[in-house]
Amino acid sequence: MILKRVFWASISMLPIQQLQPGESTMVEFDFTVDIAQEMAGNYGTFGYFFDVLVLDEFYPVIPVYDDRWHIHIPTNGDLTYLDASFYLVEVTAPKKMELVTSGIELSQDTHGNTQTVVYAAGPARDFYLAGSDKYKSVSKKVGETTINSYAFANRKDGAQHALEAAENALLIFNQRFGKYPYTEMDIASTPLQALGIEYPGIMGVTLDTYDLKDSLLGLPNTVMLESIVAHEVGHQYFYNVVGNNQIEEPWLDEALVQYITALFYKELYGPEGYNSLRDSWYSRWARVDNADTPIGMPSELYTPKEYSPIVYGRGPLFIEALAAEMGEGVFDSFLRDYYDSYMWEISTGEGFKVLAEQHCSCDLTDLFDDWVNY
DSSP: OOOBSOOOOOOBOOOOOOOOTTOOOOOBOOOOOBOOOSOOSSTTOEEEETTEEEESSOSOOOOOBSSSBOOOOOSSSOOOOOOOEEEEEEEEEETTOEEEESSEEEEEEEETTEEEEEEEEEEESOOOEEEETTEEEEEEEETTEEEEEEEEGGGHHHHHHHHHHHHHHHHHHHHHTOOOSOSEEEEEEEOOSSSEEEETTEEEEEGGGOOTTSEETTEEHHHHHHHHHHHHHHHHHBTTTBEEOTTTOTHHHHHHHHHHHHHHHHHHHOHHHHHHHHHHHHHHHGGGTTOOOOTTSOGGGSOHHHHIIIIIIIHHHHHHHHHHHHOHHHHHHHHHHHHHHTTTSEEOHHHHHHHHHHHHTSOOHHHHHHHTOO
16 A cells, blocks of 8 residues: 555745734745655654554644744654644545544545545644554543544554553543543554553554554553553643743653653552553663763753653652652642643643642742753
């Protein structure tokens, strides 16, 4: 199956003039994208692999602008840093392909062997699409949100397990932080070389975890799949609703989401569940001999060996130390306020610290200096 030059737009050159606050303009242009069919250095996030189409960052975007345009592509970690936007996307694809995307379906028309589907999404940090003619789904409605879990037919038990994990995470995080913003949440089994990747309203989870009789990285897939899904659901709150510069301050969403994943385990399985995930943070950090490297550096200042142990290992231990310093009840109140205050905005490490200090009526400078600042 060859999928090339599927996505397109038209171009219109506009007079160059200064755009005033509150004004708008339209920018249009043509572009084509060749779909990769062999995995290279993109973690399997863009291309057509193992009968699955995955389209990550397949279209041009307007970068964030504050004091400068944020156009730098890092060597480690997440590559995108985007403002929340609204998307209206028309997709033409083979009729037999089951499409899974950010947002909701507005319309679908079929013409012979093709389908044309229109999706709307937003506010959202990105738009992602996956698809396969081998996908089957299981679904469940949780409150106002329908969760859909997609996998190959021979991995339906894995899709069901992922669905149950997402349901539990949605219930726990809605209660702790605030309401999930969409009426749909999708989980797609994809040929990732990473474990999982978050996108607005949808998450990709590696195919390798969907055989529940197997194991991955020394853990049963039942445990691994639940952990990945809980983590990626956490990113719906902290990365998508509450945005941050994932390139310059990756700890702000990754360390926090690692920590709230442990809260998910504590809610379901008690202190033993929390401690099991906490042990994994120490195991990661031990890969760099528990170095006191600051967690607050831009992603590319870490070596590939350092990035995961510091951001994903030492990082959540800082959040744990912060919660202990503030007190559990005060910290919980702070996270709810943080979610509400920065909804669809861009948070910063400094903003995170200032709001935390307002809640605890304390000076957290020494704690941040010990763990975060560099």
